[in-house]
Amino acid sequence: MRHFTASRFGSYEHTRREFLARTCMLSAIAWLPETTSAQDVRTRLILLGTGGGPRPRKTSSAPAQVIISQGVAYVIDCGDGVARQLAMADVPLTSLRHIFLTHQHSDHNADYGNLILLAWTSGLHTRVDTWGPPPLQRMTRLFFEMNKYDIDVRIANEGRIPLSPLVHAHERRTGGEVMRDDYMRVTSTVVDHPPVVPAFAYRFDAPDRSIVISGDTAPSATLVKLASGADVLVHSVMYPGAIDRLVARVPNAPALKASILAHQTSAEQAGRVAQAAGVKALVLSHFVPPDDPDLTDQMWTDAARIHFRGTVIVGRDLLEI
Numbered sequence: 001m002r003h004f005t006a007s008r009f010g011s012y013e014h015t016r017r018e019f020l021a022r023t024c025m026l027s028a029i030a031w032l033p034e035t036t037s038a039q040d041v042r043t044r045l046i047l048l049g050t051g052g053g054p055r056p057r058k059t060s061s062a063p064a065q066v067i068i069s070q071g072v073a074y075v076i077d078c079g080d081g082v083a084r085q086l087a088m089a090d091v092p093l094t095s096l097r098h099i100f101l102t103h104q105h106s107d108h109n110a111d112y113g114n115l116i117l118l119a120w121t122s123g124l125h126t127r128v129d130t131w132g133p134p135p136l137q138r139m140t141r142l143f144f145e146m147n148k149y150d151i152d153v154r155i156a157n158e159g160r161i162p163l164s165p166l167v168h169a170h171e172r173r174t175g176g177e178v179m180r181d182d183y184m185r186v187t188s189t190v191v192d193h194p195p196v197v198p199a200f201a202y203r204f205d206a207p208d209r210s211i212v213i214s215g216d217t218a219p220s221a222t223l224v225k226l227a228s229g230a231d232v233l234v235h236s237v238m239y240p241g242a243i244d245r246l247v248a249r250v251p252n253a254p255a256l257k258a259s260i261l262a263h264q265t266s267a268e269q270a271g272r273v274a275q276a277a278g279v280k281a282l283v284l285s286h287f288v289p290p291d292d293p294d295l296t297d298q299m300w301t302d303a304a305r306i307h308f309r310g311t312v313i314v315g316r317d318l319l320e321i
């Protein structure tokens with residue numbers, strides 16, 4: 001077992017204790033022994049938003065996930081409302097350490113800057129690394145510029161430490177290893193989501209489990225390779241038979257149907273990808289359409305099971321897996 005190196009995370013212990021304390025409260029455990037090992041805490045995956053597309057909805061939030069390992073939060077995608085969804089999931093915003101954007105579509109990045117700002121207003125005072133396609137660095141810089149007034153007021157008035165020095169944006173144009181720390185290795189591959197280039201899928205390998213997030217993609221051989229043997233694959237899905245009803249509800253986008261069909265994966269195809277990759281569980285998410293009352297969980301599951309023999313889970317906002 002690898003061991004945590006304190007020097008690599010200045011306030012890690014503090015964050016971990018806060019996280020463990022919260023976990024204890026939630027599970028009504030009154031006391032946590034000092035000897036409890038960090039390694040005893042299972043790596044958690046929580047779906048924060050499972051609806052595809054940027055249009056705000058009553059039924060589901062925009063795409064985002066969080067993986068929590070050793071009290072450290074790794075957030076994947078930042079759709080509208082991601083900070084609120086973390087609060088709803090009882091994940092302390094101060095545990096935010098890494099943000100990964102799969103691609104630069106607004107349902108995946110609309111609250112990228114807001115998540116950082118709102119975490120800082122919630123007490124975050126430690127480093128955050130962000131990873132994703134260009135123009136991530138420019139987006140980060142311009143976000144701080146746009147919010148300079150509020151940030152400066154809070155520094156002067158509330159005694160907060162400056163925000164921008166905490167945030168390090170890393171642009172990625174190709175797949176491969178993204179980062180690693182003492183408990184997590186993150187790798188990526190370029191997937192097929194035209195015309196958005198590059199679009200990434202990410203794989204998170206923790207000591208106890210491996211989790212892959214597809215991002216948005218058409219059926220992708222590179223994703224099959226990245227997800228090979230993983231415990232969990234979270235895959236974006238569409239239901240082709242319902243796309244006509246979806247586009248009829250969205251004015252001002254005459255090419256929307258062709259776009260969706262060209263750059264998304266049907267639930268049936270997602271099952272084929274999961275089977276080819278040999279994953280244990282396939283989690284359906286980023287539903288397109290996201291709010292069609294005629295589509296039942298059983299219909300999504302049945303489609304995914306045509307080709308996949310493992311466990312199929314129909315994603316829901318705030319579902320922990």
Ligand SMILES: [Zn+2]
Nearest residue numbers: 103105193216
């Ligand atoms: Zn997209």
